[in-house]
Amino acid sequence: MILKKLLLLAVVVVSVVEAFASGEKEDHADDGFSRLVAWMKLHGGRVDERIDVAEIHGIRGVVALDTIEDGAELLYCPWKLVIGSTGLPAHMQMQSSDDMCQVVHDMAKEIRLSSQSLWWPYLEHIEIPRLSAMWGPLALDELQGLSPSEDATRHFQWFSQYCAGNNDNNNKEDQHATVAGSMDQEASLMRSLVSFVSRASEVGMVPIYDLLNHHNGRKNAKLSLTEEGVHLRVVGGNSIQKGQELYLSYGIKSAPVMYRDYGFVEEWPCCWNWKEVASGDNFAFVLFPDDGVAINPTKEFLQHIWHSSSSVPVPTTMHTMDNVDMRLAEFQSSAKRHMESLSLEELDRFARAARIHLDGLPTTFQQDQAILEGKRESLAQAMDDDDDDDDDDD
Structure with missing residues (x-):
């Protein structure tokens, strides 16, 4: 029952966030990143002025505004701005299931604080991805029979079984910490969980670092840890050229695992x-x-x-x-x-x-092609029907 509720909340949270983003996007295309950079610098961090956020083929990523030499520091994030760890090595959280649960709960608390949170410039800039675990029940049924055998919703199951009740004391303390008009506790936990699953590094949630997309073939940036904080540097032996996208790696994973966990197949x-x-x-x-x-x-x-x-x-x-x-x-x-x-x-x-x-x-390859073409036609018809409904409402 808890898992069903989490899945439903995931769909609702994504819909709300997308609606909010679509209404804001036209007027504030780059303001969010500018605020994020200013916030990072205000609290002692560093961000290379030669990087910016842009949409490439409809996907948000980080690009070079000018040539950036190999080894250059793209980002320095002090430990105090990392959600999950406060230093090396004894204060690194991400070491156990309980630690990861705590990170999700800590982030959810900050989401509920809304603009009163220290991390608000970061939290408001996060885009929620469409993970396969958040698909509708019919689509999930299709996915579950495919390789790999692990359940696509296992992160939600993990949270509902091991995390949901592990922070009773925090939940009691937070009852009066929610800002009027912000997300309620369940919605904030779901937004936090999805962000964590799709964006967390080995030390937790690192602002700006998690804006980079994955590509094992084109990776040209890598995280490094010091006593002072988290650094993101150019790697690969060559300079990054103007207009080139910056990539990091989620690790070498098979295509089915990548699709199950992140919702895409690597190029x-x-x-x-x-x-x-x-x-x-x-x-x-x-x-x-x-x-x-x-x-x-x-x-x-x-x-x-x-x-x-x-x-x-x-x-x-x-x-x-x-x-x-x-x-x-x-x-x-x-x-x-x-x-x-x-x-x-x-x-x-x-x-x-x-x-x-x-x-x-x-099915054969030819049969799959016919099935996919039928799905495309059904989707196009459904979109046309939605447009007609919108016109009727007007």
């Missing part, structure tokens, strides 16, 4: 894996653009992707995307060398396992 490198039922053996492959593939990647190959700093130097006069193209070429070259190292027996074993796996799926 490249895109990892897919499955377990053969009969033998119990694991099979995997990594996809790159232009049909580049690495079958059954070794630990060393994955570490190269994870730790790559792009050994190819890029001239500062080079076009923005050439930096990305050279890194991709490096990965594709590694994939080619890996494929050339595989024996014919291993390739044949993979091919047979892949055919068995594909034959065991309930």
Whole structure:
């Protein structure tokens, strides 16, 4: 019952936030980030003036306004502005389930304080993503039968089972701390939980850092921790060019796990894996653009992707995307060398396992295309019906 309530609240919170954002967006496109930067500096932090927030293909991210050299500090956030940890190493929270529960509750409390919260410039700027766990029941039913086997709503289950009642004392203390007109306790907890699941770092919620999107192939920024606070620096061995997006990494995860946890499939490198039922053996492959593939990647190959700093130097006069193209070429070259190292027996074993796996799926590729096209048509019709209803209301 608690889980159902949490899921319903998730949908409601997203709807409210999106409605609020759509009403504000046109007049205050960049004001929120400007306020966030000013707030960070006011409290002793540092933000490189060569970065800004922009929408790229409809997705908010951080871009370079000018060339930024390798190793440059993009952000310094003092510990006092991190929700979750107050220093190194003894005061780092994110060490246990109880610690993470506390972070969610602490953040929810600040949300309820609204503009009276120290973190309000940060909290009001957060956009709630559409995680797969927040889909409607029919969509979730479709998802639950797919790999990986873990429930897409497991974060909500974790919270309802281990966190919801763990802060009774805090809840009693907070009864009079909610500002008039702000979210109630349940809605604030849900907004906090979704933000935590989608944005938290290993030390908790770090303002501005969590605006960067994920891309293992194009990652060019990384978090580092010191006694003074949290730093975000340019990595990769090359300068970031004007107009280029800044990326960090959520870690190497298979495409099904990435989709289940964050609601998207990585562009490249895109990892897919499955377990053969009969033998119990694991099979995997990594996809790159232009049909580049690495079958059954070794630990060393994955570490190269994870730790790559792009050994190819890029001239500062080079076009923005050439930096990305050279890194991709490096990965594709590694994939080619890996494929050339595989024996014919291993390739044949993979091919047979892949055919068995594909034959065991309930639909073919062609049938999936037809189903998806039907879904698109249904969605378009539903949107048209909504528009007609709006016209009638007017």
